[in-house]
Amino acid sequence: MVDKTYTISDLAQEFGITTRTIRFYEEKGLIHPLREGQKRLYNAADRVRIKLILRGKRIGMTLQESVDVIDMYDPSRNNTQQLHSLIDTIARRRAKLIQQKKDIDDMLAGLDEVQELCEKSLGKRRRKT
Amino acid sequence: MVDKTYTISDLAQEFGITTRTIRFYEEKGLIHPLREGQKRLYNAADRVRIKLILRGKRIGMTLQESVDVIDMYDPSRNNTQQLHSLIDTIARRRAKLIQQKKDIDDMLAGLDEVQELCEKSLGKRRRKT
DNA sequence: AATTACGTTGACGCAAACGTAAGCTTGAAT
DNA sequence: ATTCAAGCTTACGTTTGCGTCAACGTAATT
Known part of the structure; x- marks a missing residue:
């Protein structure tokens, strides 16, 4: 290219x-x-x-958080201190992301329930006609 | 209770x-x-x-989006029109959530890579001492 | 009686993430 | 030559989601 x-x-x-x-x-x-x-x-x-x-x-x-994550890819960190601190940061970010996935799964499960109720309700109505 | x-x-x-x-x-x-x-x-x-x-x-x-989702559980929707519209809304929300999960997985994969590089780099250093 | 803790209602402040409009430039097309 | 789209800068406006006083009420404790 x-x-x-x-x-x-x-x-x-x-x-x-x-x-x-x-x-x-x-x-x-x-x-x-x-x-x-x-x-x-x-x-x-x-x-x-x-x-x-x-x-x-x-x-x-936030924009800044995104940039912080993006900058993790930047290999200009050399000393041991910084590398350890970066590993910590990664761990915290990973924990957040995993919580978010859980939140999403919970919400998806909720949507499933609501949808079933909807369809059940619509089904009844069809049977009535 | x-x-x-x-x-x-x-x-x-x-x-x-x-x-x-x-x-x-x-x-x-x-x-x-x-x-x-x-x-x-x-x-x-x-x-x-x-x-x-x-x-x-x-x-x-946003707060309003959360409320919109919460209100889906409210069973005070009765006519067919509203139920169909609700099912649409659920579909759109579900799509968003699935995209978010993908985004999270992508980011997690990125973090894995960065961490491996970190640990490799720290490993080298330990071998040097 | 006075302090302390917890609650209340305004009301102003503030950072984030843009939207929107004004006014100017520049290169391409008619 | 002019028009037009696309780009630029500057600057003020807007929404969201609270933080931060101020000034006061109430109830229990010392």
């Missing part, structure tokens, strides 16, 4: 967000697109960061 | 939130505690609603 780039509206369209949102992410230091003249030019890495930020948003993370 | 009731600080403590938060939920119409004189008195149903609201929050739902 020959260093594919994207305009701001390319990415806005792809992800279903506004250009304002993308510029806002830059304002907050979440991405750092290059410039071609005055225009922003996004590369594959920028695109992935946005994708991961949006994934974080979908599960209720 | 003889209609157990709770004070505002009972619930605040149990759920690790502030009394301000609970009053805020009431302000927004999410709960409707009785009054004993001037003081709020919460029953089991109020307590469950708060619990479900907090569960919603953990997976990134």
Whole structure:
């Protein structure tokens, strides 16, 4: 792949967000697109960061939390101290995610029940007609 | 159970939130505690609603979304029209939840990778000493 | 009587995550 | 030459979800 780039509206369209949102992410230091003249030019890495930020948003993370997670992939941590601290951070994040999965499963189970009641109720009505 | 009731600080403590938060939920119409004189008195149903609201929050739902989900359990929907509409709503919510689970699994997989790299790096260092 | 603990009602404050509008530039198309 | 879409900056506005006083009431304790 020959260093594919994207305009701001390319990415806005792809992800279903506004250009304002993308510029806002830059304002907050979440991405750092290059410039071609005055225009922003996004590369594959920028695109992935946005994708991961949006994934974080979908599960209720703040922008900063998403960035924190993304930055875990950054291998610029070298000393033992930092590595241990990173492992702790990962453990905490993992615990949160597992709780979230449980919450989701609980809610899904609830929806199943409600749906059954709905269908039972509709079934009765059909039988009546 | 003889209609157990709770004070505002009972619930605040149990759920690790502030009394301000609970009053805020009431302000927004999410709960409707009785009054004993001037003081709020919460029953089991109020307590469950708060619990479900907090569960919603953990997976990134807004307060209103949580309430919408909670209200699905309310069996005061009778006509066929409403039941079909409710089934649609459930389907959409279920789809969202399933996407969230996928997002969480993806993120967990990412954390696994990062952790392995961490431990590999720490392992090397131990071998050096 | 005074302190302490817990409760109440305003009311203002605040961070997060954008929306929205104004006004200017720039390159491409008619 | 002009129009038009797409981009830019600046800046104020909005919603959500509480935090944080202030000022007061009530009930039990010392």
